[in-house]
Amino acid sequence: MGEGLTLKDVAIAKDGVPLVALDRHIGPGEVLTVMGPSGVGKSTLLAFVTGTLPSAFTATGQVLLDGTDVTHAPPHRRGIGILFQDDLLFPHLSVGQNLAFGLAPGGSRAARRAQIEAALEEVELAGYADRDPATLSGGQKARVALMRMLLSEPRALLLDEAFSRLDAALRAQVRDLVFARAQARALPILMVTHDVEDARAADGAVVMLGRT
Amino acid sequence: MSRRFLPLLPALTLIAMLGPMLAGLYGTILPAFGHLPAAGREGPSLEAFRALADxxxxxxxxxxxxxxxxxxxxxxxxxxxxxxxxxxxxxxxxxxxxxxxxxxxxxxxxxxxxxxxxxxxxxxxxxxxxxxxxxxxxxxxxxxxxxxxxxxxxxxxxxxxxxxxxxxxxxxxxxxxxxxxxxxxxxxxxxxxxxxxxxxxxxxxxxxxxxxxxxxxxxxxxxxxxxxxxxxxxxxxxxxxxxxxxxxxxxxxxxxxxxxxxxxxxxxxxxxxxxxxxxxxxxxxxxxxxxxxxxxxxxxxxxxxxxxxxxxxxxxxxxxxxxxxxxxxxxxxxxxxxxxxxxxGNWARHASGLNEALGQTAVIACVVTLAAVILAIGCLEAEHRHGLRLTRRGMWLLYLPLIVPQTAFLPGLQTLLLNANLDRGIWPVMLAHLVFVMPYVFLSLADPFRAWDPRTANVAAALGASPDRVLWQVRLPMLLRPVLTAAAVGLSVSVGQYLPTLLIGGGRVSTLTTEAVALASGGDRRAIATYGLMQTAAALLPFALALGLPALMFRNRKGLQHG
Structure with missing residues (x-):
């Protein structure tokens, strides 16, 4: 199926009881929104895609990234980025150090610093590299978390209720930014949410999960 | 390397903790029933119990x-x-x-x-x-x-x-x-x-x-x-x-x-x-x-x-x-x-004795605590990566060395070491200390390690960090305070150990604790006071460091100041 993120005949069960089943392809720059009430296994689906499925679950099917099967690759070798509803910035590192953690290795010190500075500028946070992440506002933290993820050069992006902690005004702004930055990099996006607004803004295919 | 070694650590920890205890109980049972071949005694007999009853x-x-x-x-x-x-x-x-x-x-x-x-x-x-x-x-x-x-x-x-x-x-x-x-x-x-x-x-x-x-x-x-x-x-x-x-x-x-x-x-x-x-x-x-x-x-x-x-x-x-x-x-x-x-003058008079005992105490406590902290982190990391978690029943194993009385198995352990000609030096003493330090270090580390948000590891992995890099660059720095506190607990438990040092050291290993207790019968209050204070300082100082060091290192990190 070529470029993009493919979930091929994915089925996840807990203790033998089927939970989620999905068979979809997400092309570069496309968004697939998975919706449904809490508890139907939306986050479980993402855990399967990132390779962090808890052992209580069993899964069948394949995850293909740009045509390569990554179903059995360890999480850190998959090249699949994820954003959670919490920013999960590392509290012991500065903003710049957080970004450096994400930035793929290689390049001179000066070049790396320049990349980090450019990333901060991209989200209007120029000059924030030395700040303590705990002193940032919610919107600022979300933007740093986004850039940290993008600097690691993932080939797909997952969003796990990524905007649900932000208040309404901020929410639309951060959401537009995430889609814009990810689509500028032609990343396939798999988003789970329970918010209709998120789905509408994504402007892509929507899958409804639920107890049928 | 770590993939093959890590899952073995919980077993290794249990052996380090329970091995000496079980060996010691075995070594106590034999001579209690009159079996001490080194002294030409062959059991079983109930003579010792008869003498005890008399x-x-x-x-x-x-x-x-x-x-x-x-x-x-x-x-x-x-x-x-x-x-x-x-x-x-x-x-x-x-x-x-x-x-x-x-x-x-x-x-x-x-x-x-x-x-x-x-x-x-x-x-x-x-x-x-x-x-x-x-x-x-x-x-x-x-x-x-x-x-x-x-x-x-x-x-x-x-x-x-x-x-x-x-x-x-x-x-x-x-x-x-x-x-x-x-x-x-x-x-x-x-x-x-x-x-x-x-x-x-x-x-x-x-x-x-x-x-x-x-x-x-x-x-x-x-x-x-x-x-x-x-x-x-x-x-x-x-x-x-x-x-x-x-x-x-x-x-x-x-x-x-x-x-x-x-x-x-x-x-x-x-x-x-x-x-x-x-x-x-x-x-x-x-x-x-x-x-x-x-x-x-x-x-x-x-x-x-x-x-x-x-x-x-x-x-x-x-x-x-x-x-x-x-x-x-x-x-x-x-x-x-x-x-x-x-x-x-009291301090001056005991300076050389205090120095020597402090040196022994510090060497034993540091080596034992380092070993215990490494084993505990290894166990908790194995639990995190491979789901090798202690059950509620397993908690009993952790508490066992603290519940089985020291006087019940240390005499036997000493006999075994004596027979094996291993009763020299401070290594056996350190092994014996580890039995008692390990549970406390594990218990004080376990809660903060388990409370750590596993999504942090997921995000770091999604950023391309290997499990080892997540451990060294994310998990341990974020948990620096509990790690140091656990180390301080370990040090103070080791400093306070009396019987393992006395019995397993065969009286040849002198720590602040054994020296202080040995002074008890003499009644020299000034000498007791200097050793007692030194012993307290050796146990308390690590706690001050455990509190102070993270505060210093993370003085510009608000998110870690109450962790």
Missing amino acids: WPGLPRASTLSLSTGIVTTLLALAITMTLVAGWSGTRAFRVLERALSPLLSVPHAAAAFGLAFLIAPSGWVARATSPWLTGWERPPDLLIVQDSWGLTMTAGLVIKEIPFLLLMTLAALAQTDAARARAISAALGYGRVTGWFKTVFPRVYAQIRLPVYVVLAYGMSVVDVAVILGPNTPSTLSVQIVRWMSEPDFDARLLANAAALLQLALVVGALVTWRLGEIAIAWLGLRWVARGGRSSGDATLAGGALVLSVTSALAIGGGLAVLAVWSVAGFWGFPDPLPASFTL
Whole structure:
């Protein structure tokens, strides 16, 4: 199926009881929104895609990234980025150090610093590299978390209720930014949410999960 | 490498912890039944048990072990529970909590010496009240310290166990939704103490049951506190075991091993009795709940518990103060409250001995703690990566080395090492220390490690970080404070170890603790004071560092300042 993120005949069960089943392809720059009430296994689906499925679950099917099967690759070798509803910035590192953690290795010190500075500028946070992440506002933290993820050069992006902690005004702004930055990099996006607004803004295919 | 090695660590840890204990029990059973080939004795025979039964001190020594252990546990538990029931959440409680926490790491021996120096006939309490209140011009001829009922010894244990049980209870409270239970029971008209005992206590007790068993077993078999504060005519069973072990004659050694098995049986019997008591209390408690009484002398109970807790904190703190005064005392006549002159001569006189003992203490404590911290982190990381988690039943294994009395298996371990010609140097001592340091280090590290948000690891992995990089660059730095605290706990446990050092070191390894306890019979208060203070400092200093270092390193990181 070529470029993009493919979930091929994915089925996840807990203790033998089927939970989620999905068979979809997400092309570069496309968004697939998975919706449904809490508890139907939306986050479980993402855990399967990132390779962090808890052992209580069993899964069948394949995850293909740009045509390569990554179903059995360890999480850190998959090249699949994820954003959670919490920013999960590392509290012991500065903003710049957080970004450096994400930035793929290689390049001179000066070049790396320049990349980090450019990333901060991209989200209007120029000059924030030395700040303590705990002193940032919610919107600022979300933007740093986004850039940290993008600097690691993932080939797909997952969003796990990524905007649900932000208040309404901020929410639309951060959401537009995430889609814009990810689509500028032609990343396939798999988003789970329970918010209709998120789905509408994504402007892509929507899958409804639920107890049928 | 780590992928193959890491899953083995939990097993390795269990072996390091339980191996010496099981080997020691085996090594105790054989000579107890007359089997000691090294001395030309072939068993099995019951001679040693017959000799033990003929020892006239046996009933008294056994009773003392039982009474000190059970009374200590009952008192410490009752005071701690009533204190938490009556005061948790108040300002007084926070103050007391902050005062009691550092007291936990004061070594038992130093606390015991301090108490002795406070309440002995020539102690600070008598001096402060003489002659204006008591009329005493010279120390009265009273047997307060080392009284034949073991009351002072019990008091010395209670003041040290209250901080221990309190901290265990505070950790348990966090998982019991106590605040809402309190609000509900208050809304239903229940008094603070009554409401707490009826709603929160059962949940808390289920969580602190194993620590309570530790207190019970420890109180029944402790040696250093019993040497300092316990009776001599006869002494407790554990002290007698150590005396027999140190006699050159082989019959005494067989006798010691038989007595060690008796000690084990006494502890097991007491634990079973305690368990039955729990069931009875639960049954009575349910009837008490069903009667619906809203208050039962709540104010009196809460007040009493506060007074007793403050007294026990003062007893430890005041004990350290009087040690400090004695360590720099020149001539100090009775009943003067302070010495006539102060001098650093005591410190100078003991400087070389102190230095040597401090060096040994530090080497042993650092190596053992480093090993324990590495093993504990390895176990918790294996749990995180491979789901190798200790079950609730598995927690028993962790507590086992703390519940099986030291006097029951250390004599056997010494015999085994002696036979294998491995009883030289400090390595065996370190192995023995690890048995007791490991559980405390693991327990203090486990909660913060498990509470760490696993999504942090998921995000780091999604950023391309390998599991090892996540451990070294994310998890350990974020958990620096608990790691250092666990190390401080390990160091202070190792510093305070008496019996493993004495028995496994064969008397050739001298730490601050063994030296201090050895001074107990001599009665040189100035010497005792210097060693006791040094021992306390060695146990307390790591805690100060554990608090200070992260505060310094993360002074610009708000997100880690309350972690």
